[in-house]
Structure formats: C-alpha cells, structure tokens
Amino acid sequence: MxxxxxxxxxxxxxxxxxxxxxxxxxxxxxxxxxxxxxxxxxxxxxxxxxxxxxxxxxxxxxxxxxxxxxxxxxxxxxxxxxxxxxxxxxxxxxxxxxxxxxxxxxxxxxxxxxxxxxxxxxxxxxxxxxxxxxxxxxxxxxxxxxxxxxxxxxxxxxxxxxxxxxxxxxxxxxxxxxxxxxxxxxxxxxxxxxxxxxxLYDMIDEPTVHPKTISIEENILQIEPSVLNDCIKNWSEASKKMILVGVSQPNTIEQKWLDTLANDDSVIVFTETTSNLHHEDFFPSIDKIIAPFNNENFINLQPDILLTFGGLIVSKKIKAFLRKYKPKHHWHVDTKKANDTFFSLDKFIKTTPNQFLENLLDDVSKARESDYKHTWTSIKSIRLNKHNDYLKAINFSDLKAFEVILNAIPDDTILQLGNSSTVRYAQLFDLNSTLEVFCNRGTSGIDGSTSTAIGCAVANAKQTTLISGDLSFIYDSNALWNNYIPNNFRIIVINNQGGGIFRILPGHKNTENFDAYFETKHRLSAEHLCKMYGFEYNSVSNESNLIYNLNSFYSLGNQPKLLEVFTPKNLNDEVLLQYFKFIGQ
CATH class of the missing domain: 3.40.50.970 (Thiamin diphosphate (ThDP)-binding fold, Pyr/PP domains)
Structure with a gap:
C-alpha cells in the first residue's frame, strides 16, 4: 500500500x-x-x-x-x-x-x-x-x-x-x-x-508517523428535576396542548409515546412532511387545516402549551398563527439547540424526545379531559373532504400533478423534495407513511437538492425519488456529472417554465419586469441533459399521460430515469389560490 x-x-x-x-x-x-x-x-x-x-x-x-x-x-x-x-x-x-x-x-x-x-x-x-x-x-x-x-x-x-x-x-x-x-x-x-x-506527489511504502487517537467524551444529558417537575405540573393542568414536529430522522420517537399522545384528548400533534412521524390521529398537512382560519378560530384554538421537536418548520401559516396567538409556554426538546421560532420559548430541554416523553408521560397520572383534539379532528375531516372534492374538479396543474405523483411513489422508498414550491405542495397531502422524506430545510436553498438526493441514493439501498422544480433542477444540473448514480434513482421535474412560487406571492404578475427578474421565465428542458448524462427521459403535459408513464417509471432499468412534467404556468397559481378559498367554504 x-x-x-x-x-x-x-x-x-x-x-x-x-x-x-x-x-x-x-x-x-x-x-x-x-x-x-x-x-x-x-x-x-x-x-x-x-x-x-x-x-x-x-x-x-x-x-x-x-x-x-x-x-x-x-x-x-x-x-x-x-x-x-x-x-x-x-x-x-x-x-x-x-x-x-x-x-x-x-x-x-x-x-x-x-x-x-x-x-x-x-x-x-x-x-x-x-x-x-x-x-x-x-x-x-x-x-x-x-x-x-x-x-x-x-x-x-x-x-x-x-x-x-x-x-x-x-x-x-x-x-x-x-x-x-x-x-x-x-x-x-x-x-x-x-x-x-x-x-506534493512523493509516495512511500510505510507510514512515518503513527498519530494518537483521542476518544469522544460521553456527555450524559439529564433533565433538571425542577424543570421536569414544572413541565409535569403545567402539562397536567393544561387543556389545550399542541405538539409540532419539524425535520426529523425516521423512527426518532418510540411508537408507545406516539400512541400515548394520540390517546390524550387535550393533545394535538402537528406533523410536517419532513417529520417522518405518522399516526392516524395526528395532524399532517398543516396548511390545509389552518389556512382558512379567521381570528375567532385562532383565538379559540390557541394552545396553552406548545411542545416542539425536530428541526426547522416549513409551514409559514403555522408560524404566523403561533407568533400572533402565542402559547403560554413553549418548550423545545433537543440535544443541541433551540430556535425561538415563535418568539415565546421559555424552556430549552436538552435531551432526546424519547427521554423527555418518558419522563413526562410516565409521571402524568391521567389524560386531561378536553374537547381540544375533538375540535381539531372535526376540522381535519371537513378539510380533507373539501380537499378531495377540489382535486376531482380541477384541470391539470401543479396541484393535480402532485396528487398523481405522490400517490405513485412505491412503498418503503425514500422521497427527496426540492425546496420552494415543491416541498410546500407536498405539505398539502397526507403522504404514504412507509416513505422516508428528506429536504434541505436548513437554509431552504434550491442550490443542492439534486446533488443531495444522489448522495442519499448512493448511501441507502432503498430506492430514492427526487421531486424538483425546474429552476432548482437546472441550477444544480452539474449534479448529474456523477459516475455513481444507481440505476434505480428517479427524478421527477415539475417544469412550469419559471419560478412558479413567485406567482403565488404578492407582486405584479404578467409584466416584463416580473417575468424576467422574479419568475425568470424560460423554455428550457431536461431532455438534452439526460442524453448527455445517460438518463432515460420522458415528458408529459397532461394527467392521463402522467398516470401512464408513472406505471413503468419505477420498473427496473439499465439507467436512472427522469420524468419531466410540464404544467401550465399561467394556471398553477390560480388553482392553488382558489384551493385555499374552496377548502374554507
């Protein structure tokens, strides 16, 4: 050597x-x-x-x-x-x-x-x-x-x-x-x-130095008894408790604690797509649930205690809710850091979620009687019915494309989401609970989603699917300049010919200035990149072709595959804005 x-x-x-x-x-x-x-x-x-x-x-x-x-x-x-x-x-x-x-x-x-x-x-x-x-x-x-x-x-x-x-x-x-x-x-x-x-290039057959290895010092995290006692007291007394879970690795919290929380009528658990946390009695698709709320709804459903786990939160609507209608107490549990996202943080509990829940729930004698969860559950049911009705009625668009795509992803695989509109569309759907979902939410940039997804596909034997917007994909197109991409890797590019999220945000749309500097309108396609880098390429521009292509998209092949989905850029924003109005009717 x-x-x-x-x-x-x-x-x-x-x-x-x-x-x-x-x-x-x-x-x-x-x-x-x-x-x-x-x-x-x-x-x-x-x-x-x-x-x-x-x-x-x-x-x-x-x-x-x-x-x-x-x-x-x-x-x-x-x-x-x-x-x-x-x-x-x-x-x-x-x-x-x-x-x-x-x-x-x-x-x-x-x-x-x-x-x-x-x-x-x-x-x-x-x-x-x-x-x-x-x-x-x-x-x-x-x-x-x-x-x-x-x-x-x-x-x-x-x-x-x-x-x-x-x-x-x-x-x-x-x-x-x-x-x-x-x-x-x-x-x-x-x-x-x-x-x-x-x-710089000289080599030898035997090393001339033998460095010393210094072990990591173990740091045992224990909750201060006074802090824990205070949490137990407040938790037992509160009738409206909200848990919000951000970015988390799969299997972060033991099932028994999830079941205990789900059985408490005074507790609701909001889960983001990136939380990798699932239970039939929890509340995914946060924006779908709270977007139509008025001031009276917010006041009535304002939590006494907010308990947060995991990393950064995607939903702007839950941030706005909890920043204006602050909980009496906000506790964040993590081994490393706590963000005061809602400007009400009063306890940073430096331990793991499992350890905290074990200490907390083992000492709470019984669940507090409350109609808090029942109220939220009724709202969730109404929103889901309206969500399904709306999706049946709309034309092909970003929203319809996401419905079809998310339903087609195979069980027990990995889903990597691009940033900006991609992860936000995904948040509107209750995803398959067997999927492991990841997104670069640390800085929420569009610059490395494809490269990250390929690294994930190399490291994990499970099949990986990346869903990306067109700008994010093109921005990181050098990611395909990579000799290690497995043949079962899949990319779905939603091409709405620009930065579609800017059409949803406030601004003067359909002007030359907006098209050039915000939406960055283009006519580019991934087809030639796929030819250059050895990807199997297909494109669709309507629902029936999308469904047809997805039937064989995940089958084994000799190349990684990319499916480009063209959607109508002048319709997507109106479909999404009308969606939030419709589900609130």
Missing part, C-alpha cells in the same frame, strides 16, 4: 480511518494531491471523484444525512474551498456531520500574489462547529525563520528542530481529533485546513 510522503497528510488519513470516516468525496487539484494519494490508495476508504465542489459537498451531505456519520470532502486550495460554503451552511443548520478537508499553501506563499491562494483559515467561521488550522510539517532542513530562535550552535539547532517537529505533530493530532470528534458528537460541519509544501 502506498502512502503520501508528507507526515501531515499521513496523520489526517490515519485519523480519518481510526474515527470510522469511510466515504471520501474528492474534487481534483494539485495542492490536495497528498490527501488524494493517501485516501485512494487505502482500500478502507470508499472514494468518489466529483469535479464541481459545490455538487461534491451536497453529494457528501446526502451521504451523511443517511448514515448520520461524518462524510469527508477534499479539495485543493483557493476558490475551490468557497464552493463548499452552501453545503456547509446547510449542514450547520440541518445538524449534518460534514468534514471539510482543504489543502492550503504554506504561510509564506499567501498574500504575495501566488496562484490559487485565498485566506482559508476560519473561512466558514459563522457557519461551522469547529475550524482546525493545522501547521506545516518541518523536515530536518526546513525552517520558517519567524518560528525558530537564533541558534548558538548546530547541536542546539538540531535539538530545537526536533522539538518543534514533535510539537507541531502533537498540535496537529489534537486538532484533527478534536474536529472529527465534534462533527461526530455534535452533528454538524467542521473544517480542517491543511497546509502542504512541495513536493
């Missing part, structure tokens, strides 16, 4: 292996050659070559999202590193462990006009859990004058050089261990900046 000659590269690679980091996504470059040599020559690592660094980082994020363990990206020096930033920000807000390994030039070559140099240390400082800025190795002849004292004799010089080398090696080992441990234990992105001097 071959190793890079540079000890610092050996140290990084050995510690990645010791920490169980297996998936390495490499973008080509010269300064990063020592890392590339080391990772690709070690059979332990699964290495991927992806040229576009932005796509590479989102691809890695998709793998880490599924495995819930650090995935590494490797790049050369300069602007290559900056292309990781969108995925780093997404990982930061979505609590996904991403390990950024950037090669850098030595200090003396930075700020002097040398090529491919920028100020790389701490470049992600506002969106990173930890930045490790490693030190350049010293060989027996090398010396950076600002780091060495004036020597009286050669013996003193050699002794000092030896001490410096050992000190630098120990420093680098500690920093690498710390960064990887933080990514693993706190679930988020970390950055290790690694300076290399030439020569």
């Amino acid at each position: 071959k190793y890079p000659k540079i000890p610092l590269a050996q140290t990084v690679i050995q510690l990645c292996k010791a920490k169980g980091i297996k998936h390495i996504i490499i973008s080509p470059g010269s300064r990063s050659a020592p890392l590339t040599i080391g990772f690709t020559n070690n059979p332990y690592f699964k290495c991927y070559s992806i040229v576009d660094e932005r796509c590479a980082a989102f691809f890695a994020l998709g793998i880490a999202q599924q495995l819930q363990e650090p995935t590494a990206v490797v790049c050369t020096s300069g602007s290559a590193l900056l292309n990781y930033y969108p995925a780093v920000a997404e990982a930061f807000y979505s609590d996904i462990p991403l390990l950024v390994l950037s090669a850098d030039r030595p200090k003396h070559l930075i700020g002097v006009g040398d090529g491919q140099t920028i100020n790389q240390p701490n470049v992600f400082e506002n969106h990173i859990l930890y930045s490790a800025n490693l030190k350049l190795d010293l060989d027996d002849q090398a010396e950076e004058e600002e780091e060495l004292p004036i020597f009286k004799n050669l013996e003193n010089k050699l002794e000092t050089l030896l001490g410096l080398k050992q000190g630098i090696q120990e420093y680098n080992e500690v920093e690498i261990n710390k960064a990887i441990n933080i990514a693993s234990s706190k679930h988020g992105p970390v950055h290790i900046n690694i300076p290399f001097d030439e020569p």
Whole structure:
C-alpha cells in the first residue's frame, strides 16, 4: 500500500480511518494531491471523484444525512474551498456531520500574489462547529525563520528542530481529533485546513508517523428535576396542548409515546412532511387545516402549551398563527439547540424526545379531559373532504400533478423534495407513511437538492425519488456529472417554465419586469441533459399521460430515469389560490 510522503497528510488519513470516516468525496487539484494519494490508495476508504465542489459537498451531505456519520470532502486550495460554503451552511443548520478537508499553501506563499491562494483559515467561521488550522510539517532542513530562535550552535539547532517537529505533530493530532470528534458528537460541519509544501506527489511504502487517537467524551444529558417537575405540573393542568414536529430522522420517537399522545384528548400533534412521524390521529398537512382560519378560530384554538421537536418548520401559516396567538409556554426538546421560532420559548430541554416523553408521560397520572383534539379532528375531516372534492374538479396543474405523483411513489422508498414550491405542495397531502422524506430545510436553498438526493441514493439501498422544480433542477444540473448514480434513482421535474412560487406571492404578475427578474421565465428542458448524462427521459403535459408513464417509471432499468412534467404556468397559481378559498367554504 502506498502512502503520501508528507507526515501531515499521513496523520489526517490515519485519523480519518481510526474515527470510522469511510466515504471520501474528492474534487481534483494539485495542492490536495497528498490527501488524494493517501485516501485512494487505502482500500478502507470508499472514494468518489466529483469535479464541481459545490455538487461534491451536497453529494457528501446526502451521504451523511443517511448514515448520520461524518462524510469527508477534499479539495485543493483557493476558490475551490468557497464552493463548499452552501453545503456547509446547510449542514450547520440541518445538524449534518460534514468534514471539510482543504489543502492550503504554506504561510509564506499567501498574500504575495501566488496562484490559487485565498485566506482559508476560519473561512466558514459563522457557519461551522469547529475550524482546525493545522501547521506545516518541518523536515530536518526546513525552517520558517519567524518560528525558530537564533541558534548558538548546530547541536542546539538540531535539538530545537526536533522539538518543534514533535510539537507541531502533537498540535496537529489534537486538532484533527478534536474536529472529527465534534462533527461526530455534535452533528454538524467542521473544517480542517491543511497546509502542504512541495513536493506534493512523493509516495512511500510505510507510514512515518503513527498519530494518537483521542476518544469522544460521553456527555450524559439529564433533565433538571425542577424543570421536569414544572413541565409535569403545567402539562397536567393544561387543556389545550399542541405538539409540532419539524425535520426529523425516521423512527426518532418510540411508537408507545406516539400512541400515548394520540390517546390524550387535550393533545394535538402537528406533523410536517419532513417529520417522518405518522399516526392516524395526528395532524399532517398543516396548511390545509389552518389556512382558512379567521381570528375567532385562532383565538379559540390557541394552545396553552406548545411542545416542539425536530428541526426547522416549513409551514409559514403555522408560524404566523403561533407568533400572533402565542402559547403560554413553549418548550423545545433537543440535544443541541433551540430556535425561538415563535418568539415565546421559555424552556430549552436538552435531551432526546424519547427521554423527555418518558419522563413526562410516565409521571402524568391521567389524560386531561378536553374537547381540544375533538375540535381539531372535526376540522381535519371537513378539510380533507373539501380537499378531495377540489382535486376531482380541477384541470391539470401543479396541484393535480402532485396528487398523481405522490400517490405513485412505491412503498418503503425514500422521497427527496426540492425546496420552494415543491416541498410546500407536498405539505398539502397526507403522504404514504412507509416513505422516508428528506429536504434541505436548513437554509431552504434550491442550490443542492439534486446533488443531495444522489448522495442519499448512493448511501441507502432503498430506492430514492427526487421531486424538483425546474429552476432548482437546472441550477444544480452539474449534479448529474456523477459516475455513481444507481440505476434505480428517479427524478421527477415539475417544469412550469419559471419560478412558479413567485406567482403565488404578492407582486405584479404578467409584466416584463416580473417575468424576467422574479419568475425568470424560460423554455428550457431536461431532455438534452439526460442524453448527455445517460438518463432515460420522458415528458408529459397532461394527467392521463402522467398516470401512464408513472406505471413503468419505477420498473427496473439499465439507467436512472427522469420524468419531466410540464404544467401550465399561467394556471398553477390560480388553482392553488382558489384551493385555499374552496377548502374554507
């Protein structure tokens, strides 16, 4: 087996292996050659070559999202590193462990006009859990004058050089261990900046350093007794309790606690599409339920207690409801952080949802008598009937397309949703409970949905389907420049010839200014991209063709498949706006 000659590269690679980091996504470059040599020559690592660094980082994020363990990206020096930033920000807000390994030039070559140099240390400082800025190795002849004292004799010089080398090696080992441990234990992105001097391509047969592995310190989370007692008291007394669950991994909460909550008439549980939480007595499709409410409805249904789990919330309507009609108490349960989304947070309970519910529900003697859940259930039933009536009556449009598409996704598969209108349309439907649903809601950007979905498809044996809007898909089209896409991967592009969500938002539609700068009207198609990248391509523009094509879309084939669904851009917004009026009648 071959190793890079540079000890610092050996140290990084050995510690990645010791920490169980297996998936390495490499973008080509010269300064990063020592890392590339080391990772690709070690059979332990699964290495991927992806040229576009932005796509590479989102691809890695998709793998880490599924495995819930650090995935590494490797790049050369300069602007290559900056292309990781969108995925780093997404990982930061979505609590996904991403390990950024950037090669850098030595200090003396930075700020002097040398090529491919920028100020790389701490470049992600506002969106990173930890930045490790490693030190350049010293060989027996090398010396950076600002780091060495004036020597009286050669013996003193050699002794000092030896001490410096050992000190630098120990420093680098500690920093690498710390960064990887933080990514693993706190679930988020970390950055290790690694300076290399030439020569970069030399290899040896045996490593010259054997770095020390530092274990993660276990942190046992326990709820303060006084906090728990206060929660139990308030929970027992409240007759209107609302639980709202945002982005969550599948199987986050044990079924017995879900059943207990579902059997309490004073509790309603709102679940978002990305919550991966299901129960027949829960309340998905939040916007469908509350969109037609008037002030009297909101006042009557204002919760006494709001309990939140999971990540960021998609629904703007539930945010508006709870920000104006604030609960008396808002508690958020999480091991890491709490967002004051509704400007009423009074308790951040630092533990897991399972642990909190066990402590809370085991000590609540009986469910509080209340008509709160019954009232909400009646509303849900009325809305669902109106929803079904409306969908039967409308012409082909985005809304109708989503109904057909979501009903056709196979059981026990993964659904990746693009941002903007895609995830919001999906929120209007009660999805198949066997699906695992993901979306980049950390920053809610359109920039990496396809790359993330492909990373997910590579990491998980289950079939993955991506539903994307046309702008999001085109924006991230370099994601298809990827040699690892499994044949069972599926993409459905809803092409409404522009940013359709802007037609729903307030603004002056159907003007030249709106078309160019908001909706960004276009006539592009995915067909030629599919030919270039080896996808099987089909397109439809009506309901019957959509149903027909979906019948064979998920069948096995020798290529990944893409189905492009063209919808009438001048009709979609009116269909959706009339939908909310109709279900409230």
